[in-house]
Amino acid sequence: MISAAIHKEARRLVALSLEAGAVSPERVHAVLVALEKTRKPAKLRPLLRAYYTALRREIARSQARIEHAGNLPAETIAQITAHFTQRYGRSLTSLPQENPALLLGVRVRVGDDVYDASAKGSLDRLAASLT
Numbered sequence: 001m002i003s004a005a006i007h008k009e010a011r012r013l014v015a016l017s018l019e020a021g022a023v024s025p026e027r028v029h030a031v032l033v034a035l036e037k038t039r040k041p042a043k044l045r046p047l048l049r050a051y052y053t054a055l056r057r058e059i060a061r062s063q064a065r066i067e068h069a070g071n072l073p074a075e076t077i078a079q080i081t082a083h084f085t086q087r088y089g090r091s092l093t094s095l096p097q098e099n100p101a102l103l104l105g106v107r108v109r110v111g112d113d114v115y116d117a118s119a120k121g122s123l124d125r126l127a128a129s130l131t
Helices: 004-016 025-038 042-061 076-090 117-131
Strands: 063-068 093-098 105-110 113-118
Touching: 004 025, 004 042, 004 063, 004 117, 042 063, 042 105, 063 076, 076 093, 076 105, 113 117
Parallel strands: 063 093
Antiparallel strands: 063 105, 105 113
16 A cells, blocks of 8 residues: 555655646656656555556546547547647547447546546446336
8 A cells, every 4th residue: 555655755756757737758768767767666656656657647647548430530629629628627538549449429537527428328328227
């Protein structure tokens, strides 16, 4: 189990890894080099694990993962991205991915938030309400 102090330190390291509100590969590299020089290997592993998890969350917060069934025009992807950029008040990049299991519509994930406007999602919600 990772302590609260390690989680706090990992969040501080993520803050140092940001440039203009986005994770910067150069800054992440600099953080890792500094950690390697200043920390003992035995103490480093839990901190690196917490840092990795916090970085993944931060990256996911800056991405709009757009799952769609069938062909989705680039203009529609841009409109979805613009909508969620405005909604969250931060710049998002779009990651479109085809998912035939959705049947129709789209599912958008930004960080931990999921917006489901697919036929599969509607059918799943209907089935859950009937049981």
